[in-house]
Structure formats: C-alpha cells, structure tokens
Amino acid sequence: MDRTEERQGLLSALPVALVLAAIFLAPLLVVALFAFMPPGSFGLAHAPTLENFRLFFAQGYYSSLLWSLGMAAAATIVLFLVCYPLAYGMAKVFRSFTLVITLLVVMSLFVSENIRLFGWVLTLMKGGLLSGYLKAWTGLEMDSALYSVPVIVFGLVYSYLPFMLFPLAQGIAMVPEDVRLAASDLGASRTRILWEIDLPLAMPGIVVGSLLSFVLSAGAMAESKLLGGQTVVVMADEIESAFTYGQNWPLGSALAVILILIIGLLATVALAKVDLDGIMGRRR
Amino acid sequence: MAGDTVLRLRGVRKSFGAFTALAGIDLEITDGEFLTIVGPSGSGKTTLIRLLVGMEEPSAGEIHLRDRLINKVPANERPTCMVFQSLALFPHRTVGENIEFPMKLKGVSPDRRRERALELLALLHLPEAYYGKRVQACSGGEQQRVALARALAFDPEILFFDEPLSALDYRLRKVLEKELKDLHRRTGKTFVYITHSLEEAMVMSDRIAIMRGGAIVQVGTAEQIYTAPANAFVAEFMGEVNLFPVTGGDDGRLLCGDLEIRGHDERLRLASGGQGQLMVRPEFVRFLAPGEEADCRLQGRLANVFSLGSRLQYEIEAEGPRGERRLVTVEKLREERFAGAPNGPVTLGWRLADAHLIREA
Amino acid sequence: MKHAPLTRAALLVYGILVLVVLYVPVAAIAFASFSKARYLSFPIRRYTTEWYERAFDSSTVPELVSTSLKVAFAVAVISVVIGFFGALAFARYRWRFRGLFQKLVLLPIFFPQAVLGLAILMWFNALGIVPTWQTAIVAHLTWIAPIATLIIAIRAYGFDPALEEAARDLGAGTWQVLREVTLPLLWPGIVSAGLFAFLLSWGNFPLSLFTTGADSTLPEWLYAKMVSGYSPLVPSVGVMTVLVSIVLIAGGFAFVWGSRRRRG
Numbered sequence: 064m065d066r067t068e069e070r071q072g073l074l075s076a077l078p079v080a081l082v083l084a085a086i087f088l089a090p091l092l093v094v095a096l097f098a099f100m101p102p103g104s105f106g107l108a109h110a111p112t113l114e115n116f117r118l119f120f121a122q123g124y125y126s127s128l129l130w131s132l133g134m135a136a137a138a139t140i141v142l143f144l145v146c147y148p149l150a151y152g153m154a155k156v157f158r159s160f161t162l163v164i165t166l167l168v169v170m171s172l173f174v175s176e177n178i179r180l181f182g183w184v185l186t187l188m189k190g191g192l193l194s195g196y197l198k199a200w201t202g203l204e205m206d207s208a209l210y211s212v213p214v215i216v217f218g219l220v221y222s223y224l225p226f227m228l229f230p231l232a233q234g235i236a237m238v239p240e241d242v243r244l245a246a247s248d249l250g251a252s253r254t255r256i257l258w259e260i261d262l263p264l265a266m267p268g269i270v271v272g273s274l275l276s277f278v279l280s281a282g283a284m285a286e287s288k289l290l291g292g293q294t295v296v297v298m299a300d301e302i303e304s305a306f307t308y309g310q311n312w313p314l315g316s317a318l319a320v321i322l323i324l325i326i327g328l329l330a331t332v333a334l335a336k337v338d339l340d341g342i343m344g345r346r347r
Numbered sequence: 348m349a350g351d352t353v354l355r356l357r358g359v360r361k362s363f364g365a366f367t368a369l370a371g372i373d374l375e376i377t378d379g380e381f382l383t384i385v386g387p388s389g390s391g392k393t394t395l396i397r398l399l400v401g402m403e404e405p406s407a408g409e410i411h412l413r414d415r416l417i418n419k420v421p422a423n424e425r426p427t428c429m430v431f432q433s434l435a436l437f438p439h440r441t442v443g444e445n446i447e448f449p450m451k452l453k454g455v456s457p458d459r460r461r462e463r464a465l466e467l468l469a470l471l472h473l474p475e476a477y478y479g480k481r482v483q484a485c486s487g488g489e490q491q492r493v494a495l496a497r498a499l500a501f502d503p504e505i506l507f508f509d510e511p512l513s514a515l516d517y518r519l520r521k522v523l524e525k526e527l528k529d530l531h532r533r534t535g536k537t538f539v540y541i542t543h544s545l546e547e548a549m550v551m552s553d554r555i556a557i558m559r560g561g562a563i564v565q566v567g568t569a570e571q572i573y574t575a576p577a578n579a580f581v582a583e584f585m586g587e588v589n590l591f592p593v594t595g596g597d598d599g600r601l602l603c604g605d606l607e608i609r610g611h612d613e614r615l616r617l618a619s620g621g622q623g624q625l626m627v628r629p630e631f632v633r634f635l636a637p638g639e640e641a642d643c644r645l646q647g648r649l650a651n652v653f654s655l656g657s658r659l660q661y662e663i664e665a666e667g668p669r670g671e672r673r674l675v676t677v678e679k680l681r682e683e684r685f686a687g688a689p690n691g692p693v694t695l696g697w698r699l700a701d702a703h704l705i706r707e708a
Numbered sequence: 709m710k711h712a713p714l715t716r717a718a719l720l721v722y723g724i725l726v727l728v729v730l731y732v733p734v735a736a737i738a739f740a741s742f743s744k745a746r747y748l749s750f751p752i753r754r755y756t757t758e759w760y761e762r763a764f765d766s767s768t769v770p771e772l773v774s775t776s777l778k779v780a781f782a783v784a785v786i787s788v789v790i791g792f793f794g795a796l797a798f799a800r801y802r803w804r805f806r807g808l809f810q811k812l813v814l815l816p817i818f819f820p821q822a823v824l825g826l827a828i829l830m831w832f833n834a835l836g837i838v839p840t841w842q843t844a845i846v847a848h849l850t851w852i853a854p855i856a857t858l859i860i861a862i863r864a865y866g867f868d869p870a871l872e873e874a875a876r877d878l879g880a881g882t883w884q885v886l887r888e889v890t891l892p893l894l895w896p897g898i899v900s901a902g903l904f905a906f907l908l909s910w911g912n913f914p915l916s917l918f919t920t921g922a923d924s925t926l927p928e929w930l931y932a933k934m935v936s937g938y939s940p941l942v943p944s945v946g947v948m949t950v951l952v953s954i955v956l957i958a959g960g961f962a963f964v965w966g967s968r969r970r971r972g
Binding site: 067068069071072073074075076077078079080082083086089090091093094097100107145148149152153155156157158160164167168170171173174175176177178179180181183184185186187190191192194195199224252257274275278279281282283284288289299302303306312315316319322323326330334 | 711715716719720722723726727729730731732733734735737738739740751770787790791794796797798801802803804805806809811812813814815816817818819820821822823824826827828829830831834846849850853854857877882906907908910911912913914926927930931934935942943948949952953954
Binding site: 400401402421422423427428429431432433435437438439448452453497498499665 | 738871873875876877878881889
C-alpha cells in the first residue's frame, strides 16, 4: 500500500543518506564555515570575515579559476565533437562492437588516472614513445609535446572521455528510430535529421555528458600537474597548495567554496531541466 | 457458503491527489459467483481491483470481507489472490518453484508442496514435465496457466483477474475463456474478473458490472443488461443498438418525432412531459412488406449492407422530423437476408414488446 | 535506418582509432616496465624483468598492496550493501523525498575529488580523528557508494514492480519479498556494483592522498614517485596494479557467464 512504500522508501534510503550526510555534507559545511575565518587561522572560534574572498580577487586567484573553467569548457567542446560520432555508432550502427567498445572503455577507467596520465608523459616526453620511435624509424626530431596548455586540454579530454561517451550514447539511443525514419520518409536529408531530430531528442544525454565532463574537468588537478608542469596553475591546485604548503585553511576553504558554488550552480540548473527517471529508463 | 455475500463495498472512493479514480462504489459480490467488471480504459476497474486485493487503501468508504472490515488489511494478509495482466511470474524461478511459492511462505512441507503443485499442473492441463521448466521457455498460453496455478496454490477465497487474456491472440483467448469458465465450475471459488472486452464478459460471467468514469453504472446478468440497459452508454456498450428520443404524452404514451408508434406497453410508460430514449436492438427490426402493420414504423432508404460472417448488417438512412439524417441498424441472420434494391426505399417495423425504454434521470 | 557501408566502415575505423589512443599510455607503461635503463628513453634497447622482481622483494610495495586491498575490499562490501537499499529508494519505491534523495546521491559524483578529500581531512581534524587507512575507507565511500547505488538503480529501473506485488499478494512479508524476489533479480547489478566499487577504490588517488594519513596506498606511492623523479619501479608497479584490475574483471565475467550458464 502507499504507506508501506513510503516507509520502505524512507528506511532504504537511510543508510546511504546518513553516510553521505556524515562524510559529504558535514565536511562541506566545515569548509563553508572555514571560508569565513581569518586567513592563516586554524580553528572555528574566530569572528567571521570576508578577507579570504577579498584575497581571491586581490591576489589574482581568479586567474586560476578562469584557467580551470576555460580549459574545462574547451575540453567539453572537444569531447563532444570527438565522442559524438562514436556514440552515434554505438547507439545506432554497431551491434556487437558496441559491447566491445563499452568494455574496453570501462576497463580503461579502472586503471588509475595517474598511471594513465603518466603513460602519456612517457609517450610525449623528449625521448618518449612517440619521439623515440619517430627518430628511430624516420630520423625526425620532435620536441616534447608536454608542458603546454593544449596538452593539458588533451589530458582532460583523455581522462573524461567515458563520462561524455556513455551519457551521449544513451541519449542518442533514446531517439526513437521510427521518428528518424518518418523524417527521412518525408524528405529530410541526413544533415537535417541530425540538426532537427537527433540533437534535440538526445538533449538529456548531451546535457548530462557535457555537465559531467565540464564539472570533472573544472575540478581536475592531475592533468595540469603531470602533463602541464608549471605552465598553468588550476584552481584545484591552488586549493591544495593553500591547504598543504600555505597552511592556510581558511583561504583554501574560500577558494573551494567559490569553485563548488560555480560548479553546483551549473549542475543544478542543468539537472533541473533533465528528466532523470526518463534517462535511466523508468517503467512506471 | 454459496449464495451469501462474500464481499461488500459501501461508498468506496479513491482519489490520487486531485484526481478521483473511484467516485462512491456500492457493490455486493456473492460467494462462488463469476463477476466480471467491464468498462472502457480509465473507468477505474484496475483501481477498484487493486483496492480489493489490498495494494491500495480506499480514500473513503468500507470494504467488508464477510463480516470483517478489511480497508487497512495489507495484501499479504488477505485471503485473496490476483492474476496480473503481465502475469508477474518470477523469471528467476522454474514453473514448479513459482507454483510452490505461496505454499512455501505458509510453511508447507516440500513433499506436500510438490504433490500439490503437480495436482495443479494437471488441473490446468499442463504436463508433469513442466515442473522443472523455466518460465521464459513457456508459451503465452502456458504462462497464463502457470500464473493461474500459482494463484490457486495460495488457496484464496476470492480470485481476481486483471485483464489476463488481453495480450493473447483470438484463438488462444477463446480456448482459455472456456477453460477459465470450467475452472470456476470445478473449484467453486469466487472469481472477480476485469476486462475491457464485452465478449469475454458475456461468455464467462454469472453477472456483469459496467463501470464508467469511476462509478458502477449497472450490475446484472448479461441478458438483463443487454435487454434492459440503464442508460444510453450501457446500451451502446453492450452492442449495436437503435435509440430514438421520445417524450411522454398526456396519457403516458410515447411520442416520437422519428417513428409512428401505435399501441402501448405498460413497461414503456413515461410521465407526461418526461424525456427518454426508446431502444430496440437490430435483430428485432423487421423489413415490412408493403401494407404490413407494426407497433413502430419507420420509412427510410437502404444505404449499406455489411457482411459480419454469420450475420448481415443493414444500414438504413431515415429522415428525422427536422430533416436531419438518422442511421438505423438492422441485423439479420444469413437465411433471412433481405432482397431489397440498394438505395431503394424500405419500411422498418418492430414490436413494442421487443423494445426498451431508457428514462432520462 | 540503413547506413551506407562507407559510413559504417568509417565509424568502425574511427572507433578503433579512439580505442587505440585510449590504450597508448598503458602500452607505454607496459613497455617501460621492461626497460633495463635507469633513465627511460624510447626505443628500448635492453629488456629485463628485474624491476618486477625488485618490486616484489621491496619492503614497501607489499605493504602498499595490502593497504590498497584492505581499503578496496571494505569499500566494495559496504557500498554494495548500502547501495542495494539506496537503489531501491532511488528507483523503486514511491516516497516523499525521493527527488531530494536522488539529488543527494548524485551530488558527490560531480564533485572535484581533491577538494572533497581536503574537506574530509578538515572534518576529521575537527572531530579529532587521526587519518589512517580506515578513514580512507570512509572517504572513498563518499564517492563510490553513490556510484554503486546508481549501478544497482539502473537495474532496479528495469524491474517489473508487479513481481513484488505478486509476491505480496501471495502472502510474502516485506523481508520475504526482498529476499525471494528483489535480491535475486537485482543480483547481477549488485555484482557489477561490487566490482566497480572495488576497482574504483583500488585505483583511487585524490581521496586517498588526503585521508590515509601515515598509511599509503599504491596510487599515492606511484604519484609521489612520478613527481619526485623517475624511478623504473613506477611502470612495473603500475603494470601490476593494472594486472590486478584485469584479473578481477576477468573473474567477474567468468562469474556472470557461469551463473548464466547454470540457470540454463
């Protein structure tokens, strides 16, 4: 009965909800509180201040934020363009190959991100896989591709490919085949179908994929550190430095709050427009 | 005991938020009868059955099982069992395990369970070898029977059916309709069946309840509802019908603009100035020879003939008092076919004794 | 919709290309792990397996492996248990706060892990808890329990609610329904979720970095070595880490295959 389901729903949700409240919400609350503490202090027993946020602007931390957001945006766009054909293939064209792709991509996720990025370092560095074999086979010299902004974006594209690919494939799969056939029957060209039917109807998948890619890229640190060296310092890096080297928890917290707010705002706005149950295939 | 009331509903309502699915249901179901609830989609039949089985609670009203108020009794504690539209057979269990499930819950010993399961397989004309078969490997009709066997294994007092045959093809449905009727006879249990198919209802049931818009419009045997429907909706729902608006004359006789009415039938008395509809089924309408008399007469033109297999259906166009077109349907068995020319003039007639009056409320 | 053979071929080639690029770095590391030179450069002149031997013999590596294993195993078991119930609350039952719950579960997935790790560290500090590998379990759960929940929820969505209703109708109480119907039907999802949880924890770096305290997991050690100066042990240990993942995935497949076979 309705009341049984209410009760069961509540009880079933309790373990996960409690765990998340205790180790997700609570820490975030602490961070939020610390953001308003005087810079360099360590407890919560001080009068609240906006000093850290002032420092954000005054000491140029906003450039890190802009770099993070900018590279994340670039990575997301590149990811969309790179993944769309593949996702289309997986959803509409390939049969058993879809499973192969899914398996191989998922398996790559299980290799620690650092290891894979380190592999790129070995590949792209001077004397690395690419330049080494290139020289050995053709005699051409190649400079290290590392330590530049494009390679960081490449690293982001590489790391977060599955997070764009799978939602996108799912979204495209949701475009009813008979609608496409009807459009074709009525005279629409392939491009027209793409523009007027595929993209709008796959929108939930596009939104989720883009959101995931952007948000994860904006908060990423390993790519810029391992692949980019000191070329650019991203926001997540600044936050970590503030905590560890700077020993400045309030500043770190404030920077974290700013990053979280921007990401959170984007996520909330985008998710509100998307029918979650619909994407995940709810029957009732 | 057969003949007693086993389920009584009084003033049962069910709302989901602002939407009222059931608007005050009163119904009495007799022990051992086969009652079918028929109605178009959205009429509330499924909601009603879910209330009776215990999957929802009524928003108002009372449901009594014999003398016990069962409004709040959950499904697993009611002596009722339902055969779902989707059958809901456990895909991860074999046929035998599915059938034994309710017995296992009641703590019946494995030997006794197996014995009973095999009995039920036999009762439903399934081979003993099916005991270990996977559910997905069974055909649609076989799965139906497994679902039935499982429900019977629970040994319920009342068995409910939620449109179980709607997904099957015509032939299989006909076979299973007969088997269900037979099963009812052999087990003697109360069957409450819902469907949107009138034909199913008429073939299998002792009584039929017609639902529309969340209310029960009429309850009775198929014969009763067919010949004396409570309103135009029921009349049309039960099959092809001809309806003519009538008003009551000064002496209780019927006045109709479309027909010549002679004579009088006490059954069809209408208060002076009252409104109603005179109803006659197509099979009672005759083609009159020139000069032939009848209680009701109508002139028209033979517009169409349709072949319905064993019967022929004639469509006659007649003109109403203000010039509007009316279609009158006549049905005849093949051997009584009418030999008139297409588009030719015809005169129709019938007896008042074969007609029925629907009084406007 | 029929696609021209040229389109199909082009898409296929593209797909293969992407997969190759995906695994290039893995290949690079695999190669590097066999290089004899102390300072790595390609093409590799001399091959050896000495780095693998060194890794096995070293005092730190086995301990790292043990820590990583303990954490991953605990995370897998816990996330699967709470994820099972969470998935039911997410996808199956109609209850008042379901929408809110769904958002709560999704939130940690979108979160920058490094920031989350730091936040949890501060939180532990405020509570006076000293970080050890046990606290890392808790930290991993923040991210991995929602993922486990989602994986099982995807399966729960495709689940015919009539099955549970039928079981109730046939007399089953709440726990009996869960045990006899819900659990067996969601089992494949549970196994996948467990596998995912283990592997994601095994390879996780950002959360571990801040919350293991004095203890260290394999990814943490690898990272430290990567940034502080090349050591030939890194590729070999890296490869070993990957091998464990592969073995587990293969084992998972064998299990699913086998159970599907057994069900006939």
